[in-house]
Amino acid sequence: MMAQTQIQTDTTPVLEVRGMTQQFGGLRAVSDFNVKLMPGELTGLIGPNGAGKTTVFNLVSGFYQPTVGEIFINGQPTAGLKPHKVTSLGVARTFQNIRLWNDMTVLDNIRVAQHYWLNYGFFSSVFRTKQYKQREAQISEEAYELLEVFDLMQFADEFPKNLPYGTQRKLEIARALSTHPKLLLLDEPAAGLNSADAKDLIRLVRWIHEKFDVTIWMIEHHMDVMMELCEQIKVIDFGETIAEGDPEEIRNHPAVITAYLGDDNI
Numbered sequence: 001m002m003a004q005t006q007i008q009t010d011t012t013p014v015l016e017v018r019g020m021t022q023q024f025g026g027l028r029a030v031s032d033f034n035v036k037l038m039p040g041e042l043t044g045l046i047g048p049n050g051a052g053k054t055t056v057f058n059l060v061s062g063f064y065q066p067t068v069g070e071i072f073i074n075g076q077p078t079a080g081l082k083p084h085k086v087t088s089l090g091v092a093r094t095f096q097n098i099r100l101w102n103d104m105t106v107l108d109n110i111r112v113a114q115h116y117w118l119n120y121g122f123f124s125s126v127f128r129t130k131q132y133k134q135r136e137a138q139i140s141e142e143a144y145e146l147l148e149v150f151d152l153m154q155f156a157d158e159f160p161k162n163l164p165y166g167t168q169r170k171l172e173i174a175r176a177l178s179t180h181p182k183l184l185l186l187d188e189p190a191a192g193l194n195s196a197d198a199k200d201l202i203r204l205v206r207w208i209h210e211k212f213d214v215t216i217w218m219i220e221h222h223m224d225v226m227m228e229l230c231e232q233i234k235v236i237d238f239g240e241t242i243a244e245g246d247p248e249e250i251r252n253h254p255a256v257i258t259a260y261l262g263d264d265n266i
Ligand SMILES: Nc1ncnc2c1ncn2[C@@H]1O[C@H](COP(=O)(O)OP(=O)(O)OP(=O)(O)O)[C@@H](O)[C@H]1O
Pocket: 024, 027, 029, 047, 048, 049, 050, 051, 052, 053, 054, 055, 056, 096
């Protein structure tokens, strides 16, 4: 059955996933996954290695089409949409392994992301219409503003690979926000960070959550980061949802302890 567009109201979830399953050959990486994220939530997705977390993000951001199930962004079904179309519905993401464009400057990393989001037509970009030139000027202005608020202005002409790792993570998040998302997916933003940088990241995510009108969903192995930031956490193991609740409930949930430590440690 074709997914129907929902009528958008104030109570429309930013993200709704219904009965999503992802099969890779004989492997069921995600199984009957459901989630509803309301505007302004800051939620976590955790689980042991290989549990299916990144696959969930790849499905929500349009990198994969689910084998079964439906995904709605602000009430719009994403079935059949390519990732850039999902971006234009209001989804942005970062990656477990930072994926910045290393042969472009910091400023251009942000400018190009905005181009993808705006998805210019062939005619306006080749013939450089007046509207195109106006948008170009606006893109540059917005990119500089974003660098300013993220305290990255001093790196505008630098190449990302020359920046400290924590700054690269910050830039990747700034670039994701440049497409004006309603839903920001952060895939292990603290990966590879030392504990001081991880603390900075907690402050950064909290600041973004307050300053930008964005719902945040994050995957993270650093439990202290998740426990400090997230209002609600969902736990998956072997693609199955095994628990959900607030950080305290998750910390003490027997199924979560078993998944992470094995039966012998209960
Ligand atoms: N494109 C793919 N083709 C085949 N198998 C895949 C593919 N992507 C992921 N998998 C498999 O699906 C399972 C879930 O992988 P996924 O990367 O989603 O887990 P994860 O919870 O994000 O793990 P980690 O915490 O280690 O990053 C794993 O067994 C993985 O090998």
